[in-house]
Amino acid sequence: MSLRHLKIFIAVAELGNMHAAARKLFIAQPAISQAIAEIERFYNVKLFERLSKKLYITPAGESFLFYARHILALYGELEQEMHNKIEHSQLNIGATITAGTCLIPHMIGEFKKSYPRMDVRVSINTADYLAQELLHNNLDIAFVENVYDASDLIAEPFLDDEMVLVCAPNHPFAGREAVSLEEISQDRYIGREKESQEPFVEYMHLHNLSLNISWRCNNSETTKLAVMNNYGITHISRLIVKKELDTGSLVEICLEDGYRLVRKMKMLYHKSKYLSDPLMELMDICRGLEVTLPC
Numbered sequence: 558m559s560l561r562h563l564k565i566f567i568a569v570a571e572l573g574n575m576h577a578a579a580r581k582l583f584i585a586q587p588a589i590s591q592a593i594a595e596i597e598r599f600y601n602v603k604l605f606e607r608l609s610k611k612l613y614i615t616p617a618g619e620s621f622l623f624y625a626r627h628i629l630a631l632y633g634e635l636e637q638e639m640h641n642k643i644e645h646s647q648l649n650i651g652a653t654i655t656a657g658t659c660l661i662p663h664m665i666g667e668f669k670k671s672y673p674r675m676d677v678r679v680s681i682n683t684a685d686y687l688a689q690e691l692l693h694n695n696l697d698i699a700f701v702e703n704v705y706d707a708s709d710l711i712a713e714p715f716l717d718d719e720m721v722l723v724c725a726p727n728h729p730f731a732g733r734e735a736v737s738l739e740e741i742s743q744d745r746y747i748g749r750e751k752e753s754q755e756p757f758v759e760y761m762h763l764h765n766l767s768l769n770i771s772w773r774c775n776n777s778e779t780t781k782l783a784v785m786n787n788y789g790i791t792h793i794s795r796l797i798v799k800k801e802l803d804t805g806s807l808v809e810i811c812l813e814d815g816y817r818l819v820r821k822m823k824m825l826y827h828k829s830k831y832l833s834d835p836l837m838e839l840m841d842i843c844r845g846l847e848v849t850l851p852c
Contacts, residue, residue, distance in 0.1 A: 558595075558596070558599055560628075560629065560632060561592070562592050562595065562596050563625040563628060563629055564582065564629065565578065565582065565584070565589055565592040565593065566592070566593060566596060566604065566621065566622070566625055567622065567625050567626060567629070568581055568582055568589075569589065569593060569605070569612065570614055570618065570622050573611070573612055574612065575589045575590060575593075575612070593605065596621070600617075600621075602615075602617040602618075602621075603615050603617060603618075604617060604618035604621060605618055646675060646676070646835070647675070647676040647677075647678065648675055648676070648677050648678070648697055648835055648836065648839070649678050649680070649695065649696045649697050650677065650678065650679045650680070650696065650697065650698055650699070650700070650839075651679075651680045651681075651682065651687035651690055651691070651696040651698070651699030651700070651701075651825075652679060652680070652681055652687070652699065652700045652701070653681070653682070653683065653684055653687070653700070653701050653702055653750075654681060654750065654753075654775065654776070654777055655702060655718060655753070655777070655794045655796065655797060655822075656700035656701065656702070656822060657679065657681040657700075658777055658796075658797055659794065659796040659797060660700060660716075660796075660822070660843075660846060661679055661700070663846070664839065664842050664843060664846070665677055665679070667842045668835075668838060668839050668842055671835075671838050672835050672838070675835060680696065683750055683751065683775075684699075684701040684702065684703065684751075684825075685751070687699040687701060687825065688701075688707055688710060688825060691710060691825060691826065691827050692707065692709060692710070692827065694827070697826070697830065697836055698824060698825065698826045698830075698836060698839065698840070699824075699825040699826070700822065700823070700824060700825070700843070701822070701823055701825050702718060702753070702820045702821070702822055702823070703755075703756075703820055703821065703823075709827060709828055709829070710825055710826065710827060710828065711824075711825070711826055711827070711828050712823040712824070712825050713823060713824045713825075713826075713840075714821045714822070714823050715822055715823065715824055715843050715844050715846060716821075716822040716846050717819050717820075717821065717822070718794050718795075718796060718819065718820045718821070718822050719794070719795045719817065719818070719819050719820075720753065720756075720757070720792045720793065720794060720795070720818040720819070720820060721792070721793065721794075721795045721798065721802070721809050721810075722741070722790060722791070722792050722809065722810040722812070723784055723790065723791060723792075723793060723798055723801075723802070723807045723808065723809055723810060724784060724787075724790045724807070724808055724810055725784060725785055725786065725787040725807070725808070726805055726806065726807070726808050727787060728787055728790070728808070730744070730790070730808070730810050731808040733810075733811075734811065735811045735812060735813040736810055736811070736812060736813065737812070737813045738761065738764050738766055738812065738813075738814065738816075739766065741761075741766075741768070741790070741810075741812070742761065742766040742767060742768060742769060743769060744769060744789070744790055745769060745771040745788070745789035745790065746768040746769055746770050746771065746789055746790055746791060747770075747771065747772060747773070747774060747780055747783055747784065747788070747789040747790070747791040748768070748770040748772065748773035748774070748791075749773070749774070749775065749780065749791060749792065749793070750775040753792060753793070753794070754792065756818055756820070757792050757818055760816060760818075771788075771789050772789075777793065777794075777797050780793060781793070781797070781798060781801060781807070784807060785801070785806055785807060790810065792818065794820075824840060824843055
C-alpha cells in the first residue's frame with residue numbers, strides 16, 4: 558500500500574470512471590484497475606460495485622475515501638512543514654582566504670535566490686583547519702585549494718586558480734620581460750599561508766634555491782597593499798589581484814623558465830555527509846562558477 562494507491566483510488570471515486578482517472582493521472586487504464594484490485598485484496602473489502610458498466614462506491618469505499626483524503630492532506634502538511642524546516646535551517650560553510658574573498662559572495666548571492674530564509678554561516682580559515690572542522694561535523698562543506706589527504710573526505714575539483722607573481726609598478730622587475738629564479742630568490746618575498754606559498758617554495762627547492770621571506774601575512778588585502786607600496790613581491794591568486802593588474806597598480810612578473818602555478822579549487826565534504834537539497838544547490842552553483850563568475 559502506498560500514496561500512489563490512495564491517489565488512484567481518490568481519482569476513481571471522484572470521477573466515477575477508471576478511464577477518466579487514467580487520463581487525469583496520465584497512467585494506463587490497466588494500471589488503474591490493478592491498483593484498485595490490490596487495495597481490495599489488501600483489506601479484503603469491495604470498494605466499488607460494477608453495475609451496467611458503471612462504478613458505484615460501496616460503504617467500505619466511502620470509509621476508505623474519507624481516510625485516504627485525510628492521509629493525503631496530512632502528507633501535504635508534512636511536506637510543507639519539512640520544506641519550511643529546510644528553509645529556516647542552517648548551512649555552515651568553510652572557505653580559505655582566496656575562496657572566501659573571490660567566490661563565496663557570488664555563490665551565496667546565487668544561493669539566496671533559492672533559499673532566501675536559510676541561515677548561512679561562513680568560516681574563513683586554512684585548508685587544514687577547515688578539514689578538521691569537516692571531520693568533526695562542524696561544517697557542511699568547505700571550499701579550499703590543493704588536496705587535503707584524508708580518506709573520510711571527498712575533494713571535488715571545480716575551478717582552476719592561477720597564482721601570479723606580482724610586484725609594484727616602480728619595482729625593478731616591473732619593466733622586465735622575464736626574471737630568473739635566482740633574482741627572485743634574492744628579492745624580498747612576502748610569505749603567505751601554506752596552501753598559497755608551498756608549491757612555489759617546493760619549485761624553488763628543486764632548483765636548489767629558497768625564498769628570501771622578509772615577513773608573512775595571511776590577509777590578501779594587506780599583502781596587496783604591501784606589494785603595491787614596494788615592500789616586497791609575492792605569489793597571489795589572479796582572482797584577487799585582477800583589478801590591480803588591469804589598472805596597473807600591480808605588475809605581473811614573468812619567469813624566464815615559463816613557470817606558471819595553477820591550483821585546483823576544490824569542494825571538500827565528508828564522504829558520509831547527507832547531501833540535502835540546499836547543499837546540493839550550493840554545489841551545483843559552485844560547479845558552474847567557471848562560466849558565471851563575474852570578471
